[in-house]
Amino acid sequence: MPESPRPPLRHMLRAVSRPALIAVAAGGAIGALARHGLNVAFPTVPGSFDLATFIANTVGGLLIGVLMITVTEVAPGLSMIRPFVGVGILGGFTTFSTYIVDIGRAANAGATALAVVYAFATMAAALLAAAFGMYATRRLLVRSRA
Numbered sequence: 207m208p209e210s211p212r213p214p215l216r217h218m219l220r221a222v223s224r225p226a227l228i229a230v231a232a233g234g235a236i237g238a239l240a241r242h243g244l245n246v247a248f249p250t251v252p253g254s255f256d257l258a259t260f261i262a263n264t265v266g267g268l269l270i271g272v273l274m275i276t277v278t279e280v281a282p283g284l285s286m287i288r289p290f291v292g293v294g295i296l297g298g299f300t301t302f303s304t305y306i307v308d309i310g311r312a313a314n315a316g317a318t319a320l321a322v323v324y325a326f327a328t329m330a331a332a333l334l335a336a337a338f339g340m341y342a343t344r345r346l347l348v349r350s351r352a
Contacts, residue, residue, distance in 0.1 A: 226289045233294015241299050253315030256308040259301055260328050266300030267332035271339025279347065300332075 241262055248258040270292065277287050305328055312321035 225286060229286045229290035230294045230297075233290040233296075234298040235294075237295040237298025237300075239298075240295075241301060250308075252311050253317045253320070254312075255320060255324055256304070259304050259308055260324075260331065263300050263302065263305060263328055264331040264335045266296050267335035268339040270296055270300075271336035271341075272343045273339075275340050275343040275347070279344070 241258075244258040244262055248261070250256040250258060273287070273292050273296070277284070277292070281287065305325075309321045309325050312318075312324060
């Protein structure tokens with residue numbers, strides 16, 4: 207069997223700085239705890255609309271939009287913001303894997319219409335929230351620079 211063209215994991219990890227790994231891990235812990243808090247606050251019954259996942263992905267999309275404008279236009283020199291907040295906190299907070307499982311659970315429970323609505327509503331809300339976050343952050347920047 208020919209060798210894979212991809213470098214082994216140990217070589218890829220050496221290319222990532224230790225501070226970035228620590229930032230991602232610390233941010234991930236914070237995001238996962240916040241996500242768990244949403245699950246506790248909004249428990250979901252199988253076959254029903256999962257409000258916790260919907261909120262996490264929508265709020266996460268909004269914050270990702272804000273973050274991307276912030277790290278590219280406001281503070282591009284702060285190199286640890288993206289790994290800590292973007293990959294860590296927001297990566298641990300948003301949960302598209304649970305979103306997919308929720309769609310399957312609703313469909314398996316016979317709630318096919320709910321599964322379809324949930325699939326499209328969650329994706330649309332997250333994308334619109336990200337676009338709004340980018341738009342609003344840019345508008346605030348223009349006002350603050352004037």
